[in-house]
Every structure is written in C-alpha cells, then in structure tokens.
Amino acid sequence: MxxxxxxxxxxxxxxxxxxxxxxxxxxxxxxxxxxxxxxxxxxxxxxxxxxxxxxxxxxxxxxxxxxxxxxxxxxxxxxxxxxxxxxxxxxxxxxxxxxxxxxxxxxxxxxxxxxxxxxxxxxxxxxxxxxxxxxxxxxxxxxxxxxxxxxxxxxxxxxxxxxxxxxxxxxxxxxxxxxxxxxxxxxxxxxxxxxxxxxxxxxxxxxxxxxxxxxxxxxxxxxxxxxxxxxxxxxxxxxxxxxxxxxxxxxxxxxFRYSVRAGERDLEPDLAHLRGEIDRLDSQILELLGARMRIVQRIGAWKMEHGVQPYHPGRWRQLLTHHLRYGEMVGLDRGFVRNLCHLVHTEALRVQGNMRGDDTQGEV
Ligand SMILES: O=C(O)C(=O)C[C@]1(C(=O)O)C=C[C@@H](O)C=C1
Missing domain, CATH: 3.20.20.70 (Aldolase class I)
Structure with a gap:
C-alpha cells in the first residue's frame, strides 16, 4: 500500500x-x-x-x-x-x-x-x-x-x-x-x-x-x-x-503480527554468538555426512564385487524406523526426519549407482 x-x-x-x-x-x-x-x-x-x-x-x-x-x-x-x-x-x-x-x-x-x-x-x-x-x-x-x-x-x-x-x-x-x-x-x-x-x-x-x-x-x-x-x-x-x-x-x-523484516535493522550483534554456534554445528553435520558417504562408497564397492544391487529395502526400512524414533527422542519433527532420511538415502543410491556407471537414479 x-x-x-x-x-x-x-x-x-x-x-x-x-x-x-x-x-x-x-x-x-x-x-x-x-x-x-x-x-x-x-x-x-x-x-x-x-x-x-x-x-x-x-x-x-x-x-x-x-x-x-x-x-x-x-x-x-x-x-x-x-x-x-x-x-x-x-x-x-x-x-x-x-x-x-x-x-x-x-x-x-x-x-x-x-x-x-x-x-x-x-x-x-x-x-x-x-x-x-x-x-x-x-x-x-x-x-x-x-x-x-x-x-x-x-x-x-x-x-x-x-x-x-x-x-x-x-x-x-x-x-x-x-x-x-x-x-x-x-x-x-x-x-x-x-x-x-x-x-x-x-x-x-x-x-x-x-x-x-x-x-x-x-x-x-x-x-x-x-x-x-x-x-x-x-x-x-x-x-x-x-x-x-x-x-x-x-x-x-x-x-496480523508484523515482524521486522530481515535486513531492515542490523540484528548482527545480538545474533553473532548464536549464528557462530550454528556455523560450527553445520560444519560438523557436513563432515559427518562426508564420512558417512565414504562408508557408503565402501559398501558400494563390496556390492559391486559381489553383484549385489545398491538398494537394500530391508536395511533402509530398519534405518528409517530407527531414525524416526531417535529423532522424536531428540525433539525433531517426524516429517523433517523422514525427508532428511530420504534425501541422504537417495544420495547414497546415486553415489553407489555412479560407481557402477548407472546414469539414472530415481528417488526411492
Ligand atoms: O547398507 C547398505 O546396504 C547401504 O548401501 C547403505 C544404505 C544407506 O545409505 O544407509 C544405502 C542404500 C541401501 O538401500 C541401504 C542403506
């Protein structure tokens, strides 16, 4: 207006x-x-x-x-x-x-x-x-x-x-x-x-x-x-x-409840400490994901050698059930944990598929 x-x-x-x-x-x-x-x-x-x-x-x-x-x-x-x-x-x-x-x-x-x-x-x-x-x-x-x-x-x-x-x-x-x-x-x-x-x-x-x-x-x-x-x-x-x-x-x-738009006021000094903590945690999450992906590659190599397909539905279901329960325990939203698990699993399949030279991986 x-x-x-x-x-x-x-x-x-x-x-x-x-x-x-x-x-x-x-x-x-x-x-x-x-x-x-x-x-x-x-x-x-x-x-x-x-x-x-x-x-x-x-x-x-x-x-x-x-x-x-x-x-x-x-x-x-x-x-x-x-x-x-x-x-x-x-x-x-x-x-x-x-x-x-x-x-x-x-x-x-x-x-x-x-x-x-x-x-x-x-x-x-x-x-x-x-x-x-x-x-x-x-x-x-x-x-x-x-x-x-x-x-x-x-x-x-x-x-x-x-x-x-x-x-x-x-x-x-x-x-x-x-x-x-x-x-x-x-x-x-x-x-x-x-x-x-x-x-x-x-x-x-x-x-x-x-x-x-x-x-x-x-x-x-x-x-x-x-x-x-x-x-x-x-x-x-x-x-x-x-x-x-x-x-x-x-x-x-x-x-309506109106809030200050980000960028309208300089909020940095108040938030610097908390944002620093987020930066540190995000780096740890990425490092852990990197380490996880390296294990996925080792499993992928084993599967290739033994002629086993990348997707293992039983193991995936077991992981999802466990993570949903664990996520709830640490106060995370169920939908968020589900999406995150799907994202990580789809990436694992993509990585294992790439190792075999597959070029089409859909979400599972
Ligand atoms: O455990 C395996 O077989 C894996 O390849 C790892 C992994 C995972 O990312 O956790 C990936 C694909 C399978 O569908 C199940 C699990």
Missing part, C-alpha cells in the same frame, strides 16, 4: 505491499458490487479479483459467468477505483477483458504448466497493461514457474508478480494444497527482484485455516496476499468453504 496509516479506522497495512482480494467467481452484479465496495472501504486492498472463466477439473460444474460478468467488474472498478484483475487462459479472454477496461490478469496454476499458452498470452497482453500475477504450476516444478515468469518478462511486461497458491499433493490434508514453502523461498533466492504474494485461500481450502497460512506467509517475508473474499461464502457457487467474508477478511488484516 502506498499510504501508511489511513484515517477513519481503516487498516494500517503498510507492511503488506500488495493485497489482492475478491470472490472466487463473479456470480451476479449485486455480489460483485457489494463485495467490491466492502473491500474498498477497508482501505487495505490494492486489486479486486474475481474469476470470470473458471477452469474446472471436470465438466458440468460452475464454469463462471464468462464475458457477461465483465461489465459488472468494469462497473466495480469504476465505482470503487480498485483495479480489477481476472484470470485469463486464452487470447480471447485477454481481448474481452481489455474491451471492458480490465487490464490486470492472473495466470492460473493449470495455464502456468503450459509453456505454449504462457508464451501466447505474454504476447497477447500489451506490455503497457497492469500487473500480471503468475500462479505457481500445480506441481512443485520451480523451473516451470520461473519459465512462465520469464516469458512475461521477456515479452516486455514490467510488473510480473508470482502467486504462491500451494501444490497438489495427495497428503495435503487438512489443507487443500501443500504449501511446500521451500519452493517459493527458492524462487525468492533465484529471482531476488520479484514480488511474491501468497494465496492462503487455495492452500488452506477452509476459511478458518486461511489466517494461519497468511500469517506464515508474512512471517516468511512474502510481499503480499491474494485472498478469496465473498459477501456470503455459504452461498458461493465455487470455493464456498475457503472464502472469507469482507468482515472476517478485515479482522484478519487487523490481527
């Missing part, structure tokens, strides 16, 4: 640079306008979002109102002054939106997986238009996400913003999508100048879980939020469970 503190009890959101909010779908003129006005009154929203063409996994569901919703959104944009953004997946969508003065767009998770579609859209949208929000592809494929962002940048679009909406995962419950925070954090290290916002609605899948995910995103220094808000979520034609009312959205925005 440009202004820091707003008058009349509006929300001070100066720590959230970019806030996009609005219903999953534009359903009728009344819903579109009520929601836009209520959000505009909060004073903390930068863009009004609403789906017009809804990509549905299977046919027969509510697929959005299509182009007939564009005049309602144009009216909302004109009355509230909030720029509207809609999802576009084809050049026809772009043309129709622009014909109604709508010039900011988001690229959905499904479209972001398709380099041909992204390339075509990047040229169909004139570079002078508003912001292009690029959602992450459905699977946690960082290169594909970066590729989509690069295509828009190369076509001359100056304001491209990444939207983290989580990834499909069979075991995401109780969330709808798995956040896999390491992926947007890796995106941040790869493209340091890119703004990244979080869509907590699609990650959470349930309204009551949205504030927690949004807070986590702010704690991780995300540049903003992309939130589904509906005047009457229980009657919503799509994503009913995950939409907030304008009132609960406003309450969430007021309740």
């Amino acid at each position: 440009a202004e820091e503190v707003k008058a009349g009890g509006a929300i001070d959101t100066y720590r959230i640079p970019l806030v996009v909010a609005g219903p999953c779908s534009a359903e009728n003129p009344e819903q579109v306008l009520t929601c836009a006005h209520e959000l505009a009154q909060l004073g903390c929203v930068d863009f009004y979002r609403a789906g017009v063409w809804k990509p549905r996994t299977r046919p027969g569901g509510f697929e959005g109102r299509g182009a007939q919703a564009l005049p309602w959104l144009a009216q909302a944009q004109q009355e509230t002054g909030l720029p509207v953004c809609v999802e576009v997946a084809t050049t026809t969508h772009v043309r129709a939106a622009r014909d109604h003065g709508i010039a900011s767009y988001w690229i959905g998770a499904r479209t972001a997986t398709d380099p041909f579609a992204v390339e075509e859209l990047s040229h169909a949208i004139p570079p002078g238009d508003g912001v292009i929000f690029v959602k992450n592809p459905i699977s946690p494929d960082l290169e594909l996400w970066i590729g989509a962002i690069e295509r828009f940048r190369r076509a001359g679009h100056a304001r491209v913003v990444a939207v983290h909406r989580g990834f499909y995962a069979a075991d995401a419950a109780p969330l709808r999508n798995s956040p896999r925070w390491e992926v947007p954090l890796a995106l941040r290290s790869r493209l340091g100048d890119l703004q990244i916002v979080c869509d907590p609605s699609h990650i959470a899948g349930r309204a009551e879980l949205v504030p927690g995910i949004a807070q986590q995103a702010l704690d991780y220094s995300f540049d903003g939020l992309f939130v589904e808000v509906h005047p009457s979520p229980q009657h919503a034609l799509s994503d009913a469970a995950q939409q907030l009312t304008p009132a609960t959205f406003g309450a969430m925005m007021r309740r």
Whole structure:
C-alpha cells in the first residue's frame, strides 16, 4: 500500500505491499458490487479479483459467468477505483477483458504448466497493461514457474508478480494444497527482484485455516496476499468453504503480527554468538555426512564385487524406523526426519549407482 496509516479506522497495512482480494467467481452484479465496495472501504486492498472463466477439473460444474460478468467488474472498478484483475487462459479472454477496461490478469496454476499458452498470452497482453500475477504450476516444478515468469518478462511486461497458491499433493490434508514453502523461498533466492504474494485461500481450502497460512506467509517475508473474499461464502457457487467474508477478511488484516523484516535493522550483534554456534554445528553435520558417504562408497564397492544391487529395502526400512524414533527422542519433527532420511538415502543410491556407471537414479 502506498499510504501508511489511513484515517477513519481503516487498516494500517503498510507492511503488506500488495493485497489482492475478491470472490472466487463473479456470480451476479449485486455480489460483485457489494463485495467490491466492502473491500474498498477497508482501505487495505490494492486489486479486486474475481474469476470470470473458471477452469474446472471436470465438466458440468460452475464454469463462471464468462464475458457477461465483465461489465459488472468494469462497473466495480469504476465505482470503487480498485483495479480489477481476472484470470485469463486464452487470447480471447485477454481481448474481452481489455474491451471492458480490465487490464490486470492472473495466470492460473493449470495455464502456468503450459509453456505454449504462457508464451501466447505474454504476447497477447500489451506490455503497457497492469500487473500480471503468475500462479505457481500445480506441481512443485520451480523451473516451470520461473519459465512462465520469464516469458512475461521477456515479452516486455514490467510488473510480473508470482502467486504462491500451494501444490497438489495427495497428503495435503487438512489443507487443500501443500504449501511446500521451500519452493517459493527458492524462487525468492533465484529471482531476488520479484514480488511474491501468497494465496492462503487455495492452500488452506477452509476459511478458518486461511489466517494461519497468511500469517506464515508474512512471517516468511512474502510481499503480499491474494485472498478469496465473498459477501456470503455459504452461498458461493465455487470455493464456498475457503472464502472469507469482507468482515472476517478485515479482522484478519487487523490481527496480523508484523515482524521486522530481515535486513531492515542490523540484528548482527545480538545474533553473532548464536549464528557462530550454528556455523560450527553445520560444519560438523557436513563432515559427518562426508564420512558417512565414504562408508557408503565402501559398501558400494563390496556390492559391486559381489553383484549385489545398491538398494537394500530391508536395511533402509530398519534405518528409517530407527531414525524416526531417535529423532522424536531428540525433539525433531517426524516429517523433517523422514525427508532428511530420504534425501541422504537417495544420495547414497546415486553415489553407489555412479560407481557402477548407472546414469539414472530415481528417488526411492
Ligand atoms: O547398507 C547398505 O546396504 C547401504 O548401501 C547403505 C544404505 C544407506 O545409505 O544407509 C544405502 C542404500 C541401501 O538401500 C541401504 C542403506
């Protein structure tokens, strides 16, 4: 937000640079306008979002109102002054939106997986238009996400913003999508100048879980939020469970806990001692991993000599069971220990495979 503190009890959101909010779908003129006005009154929203063409996994569901919703959104944009953004997946969508003065767009998770579609859209949208929000592809494929962002940048679009909406995962419950925070954090290290916002609605899948995910995103220094808000979520034609009312959205925005962004204040003197300890421990961990890998190589040599395959499921299961129990004893998260074990074991297999001249090792 440009202004820091707003008058009349509006929300001070100066720590959230970019806030996009609005219903999953534009359903009728009344819903579109009520929601836009209520959000505009909060004073903390930068863009009004609403789906017009809804990509549905299977046919027969509510697929959005299509182009007939564009005049309602144009009216909302004109009355509230909030720029509207809609999802576009084809050049026809772009043309129709622009014909109604709508010039900011988001690229959905499904479209972001398709380099041909992204390339075509990047040229169909004139570079002078508003912001292009690029959602992450459905699977946690960082290169594909970066590729989509690069295509828009190369076509001359100056304001491209990444939207983290989580990834499909069979075991995401109780969330709808798995956040896999390491992926947007890796995106941040790869493209340091890119703004990244979080869509907590699609990650959470349930309204009551949205504030927690949004807070986590702010704690991780995300540049903003992309939130589904509906005047009457229980009657919503799509994503009913995950939409907030304008009132609960406003309450969430007021309740956020803001922390100093790393780099805003010099924290070094306070942390130097603790960071020194971490450096020492990290070196020990790496030295131990190096020593472990040398033993793995000796076992690999023995296996080669005796014609035994690298992967030994019984031994691997035994190690995993032991480490999960041991990890719990020393206060480590079970999921973390599991991931770490998989990582180390996969590397052991890669090393043993390489010794035999194999060039394809998958994760086991
Ligand atoms: O114990 C073995 O057989 C090894 O090769 C070592 C190791 C490991 O990294 O611990 C690696 C691969 C096997 O699947 C099981 C265990």
